[in-house]
Amino acid sequence: MSVPVLLASLVVVPVLLVALVTMPLVVLLALAPAVIALPVMIWLDRVEPEPPSALVHSLLWGATVAILLSSIVNATVSALAGEVVAAVLSAPFIEEATKAGAILYAVKRREVDSPMDGIVYAAWAAVGFAVVEDVEYFARAAGQGQLATVFVLRGILAPFAHPLFTAWTGLAVGRAISRGRPVFPSILWGYALAVATHALWNASAAAPGVLGDVGVGVLFLTAAAFFVAFISVTVVMYRMRRKEERRFCELVPWLAQRYGLAPEEIAWFGDFRAMLRARKKATHAQRRWFDRMHTTLARLALLHDRPQAADPATEKALMDQLHRARTNST
Secondary structure (H helix, E strand, C coil), X not given: CCHHHHHHHHHHHHHHHHHHHHCHHHHHHHCHHHHHHHHHHHHHCCCCCCCHHXXXXXXXXXXXXXHHHHHHHHHXXXXXXXXXXXXHHHXXXXXXXXXXXXXXXXXXXXXXXXXXXXXXXXXXXXXHHHHHHHHHHHHHHHHXXXXXXXXHHHHHHCCCHHHHHHHHHHHHHHHHHHCCCCHHHHHHHHHHHHHHHHHHHHHHHXXXXXXXXXXHHHHHHHHHHHHHHHHHHHHHHHHHHHHHHHHHHHHHHHHHXXXXXCHHHHHHHCCHHHHHHHHHHCCHHHHHHHHHHHHHHHHHHHHHCCCCCCCHHHHHHHHHHHHHHHHHCC
């Protein structure tokens, strides 16, 4: 685990433990974004599965580093300029910047190879952030007797909001890497869209306090729109996944020739659905090496499918991973 996550956990975890002891229902309800959004991300991440430890790190980054830094900045702006200014102007900028840190950490660890990877890491960080943020919102709502209303809005209609915001940053980063471009300044257009959609959402959330009943309607309509947007984005990502599946299978014969895959290995990975069926029948131990081989081959495929020549050092590291995975399979 990274140092920033460990340090931020020293502050965030005790607060969450107190909330768990004093308001267990609030903490349980706050898990809704994770329960709803993460299975979708896991399903979409099947072509080139990311290491579970890396995904968990991204989740924890959002739940600790991003939430702590954002809370400090937003509280300061709120004290100086008011809650509405903090929500509409401060929060989108600082929260999207701090969540982006999880994506950049994955880039530093050479875990991001494609737009899908960037989106997946963004979503895990955003869900971690949303869970902890919802603990605060639900605790406040419970004290005001509005827990049911706020839960329906944030837990049912809007658990996809944060993943949708940060997905733009992840898309920009993953797209830049897949095209051999530097992360900076490519990340800026994604970050700008993340901030803009976040600000739109927060402005609608502030509408009831400004517009009364009309503002409540605006808020629910915006939540419904974000729900529809999430479904639409999921459909687009599903098509991206299908395209990646087909391209991976097309490259398996070339990978077999270059890296000396055995006939049974070609049969496993040359047909994506057959591969998933084979994995389903495998034992737990077999799945571990199967997943390592699959992930390494997928990353090698992406490495060679880029416009620029493959980096020899990266290829060497992936070849070593492939050798270890194949050795452990015997």
